[in-house]
Amino acid sequence: MQSVVKVAWHSSSDGWKADLLLAEPGGFERWTLSPGRSFNFELSDERRCTGYAPSSGERTPCPEFRKISSGSQCSECRGKDIYSDYVRGDEQTDLDGDFSVYLAQISDNVKVGVTRSENIPKRWIEQGADYAVEILSGLQARVALENESNLSSKGLAERIRKEDKLPSAEDSRPLEKAMGQHDLDGDMVDVNELTVYEEAKGEISRKGLFQGELKSVKGQIIGNGRMALALTSGKVVKNPEQRGLNSF
Template sequence: MNSIVKVQWKNSSDGWKAKLLLAGPNGFEKRGLQPGRKVSFEVTNERRCTGFAPSPGERAPCPEFREIDSGSQCSECRGKDIYSDYVRGDTQTDLDGEFSVYLAQIGQEVKVGVTRSEKIPKRWVEQGADYGAEILSGLSSKVALENEQDISSRGITERIRKEQKTNNPSDPRKLQKIMEEHDYDAEIVDVNSLTLYDRLQGEFSRKGLFQGEIHSVKGQIIGNGRLALAMTSGKVLKNPDQKGLNSF
């Protein structure tokens, strides 16, 4: 039994490709999500702690792989995580490095976000963006968050639900409209073209059995052409009771 940490993305000569990072009682493991791989597993409603980040780029396991009621971390690991205050929007937290503010069109919605400047376009790929534009760069973390909050106050959301990400727009028309309305000037990048995967198809679900070949991965959602299954952080992934294909 393992809990889902997240879908991890890495750039290669062929484009961005995905792996699934899992937490377990003995630490972490990764499983490839290459196109065409045959898998069989089930995502359940049970949740287990995914550990914490003790420093940038590092992850430590939960000492007891604790069962949790919601979210992805137990209270002990959340208290140790260096990003806890930052992701909650605490502008008193000032992380080292340069940060960017971006807009991303995901399906038919546009969101504003903040990431380290060197992590664009990785952040867009991780979020399942279809198109992205870096509108501000070279900022401190505090200033970047302040700009994000200001833009959000003008009606641009900071979050898009996973089920809205299964819509595949054919062009960045919505993003272009937002940029024109707010007088933002930046290059629009086709994020879909940066990955190894075909466009996501199938009925969206947050739990259940996933069998067959991996057809697509979009952000934190994987698809076999019939089902688009969310890889929700903290949820337990297990082998199905009756295995129709080779186990994941």
């Protein structure tokens, strides 16, 4: 039994590629999400703690691989995670480094976000963006968050549900419209062209059997050409209990 930590993206000479990081008792496992690789597993509604980040770039497994009712961490691991305050928007949070504010179009939806300037375009790819633009860069964390909040108060979303991330956008008109409405400038990027995967297809599911060759990875969603499975952090991956069409 294992639980989803995240789809982790990395740059390569021929484009951005993804791995699936999984938590298990006592450690972690990584699956390479190569186009054409065959998979046969089931994603369930059961959840297990994914551990915590004691420092930047490190991850420690949950000491008991605890069963949890929601989210991706037990209370003990959440309390040890260096990113917990930032995720909650804690007023005491103060992160060093330069930050950027960006707009991302995912399907026909546009959101505003903040990330470390060095993490663009990785952050766009992690979120499954089709098009994106960096509108401010080199800011302190608090200033970047203030700009994000200001744009959010004017109607731009800060989050987009996984169910709203497909189908992929046909063009960048929603992003262009949002930039015009808010008088924003920047160089627009076609994010899909940065990865090695084909366009994601199918209706998104949050659980069930994933069987066959991997065709697409969009953010935290994988596809086999027939279905798209959202790999929600904390959910348990196990050997199939369902029977796929190949079993008949």
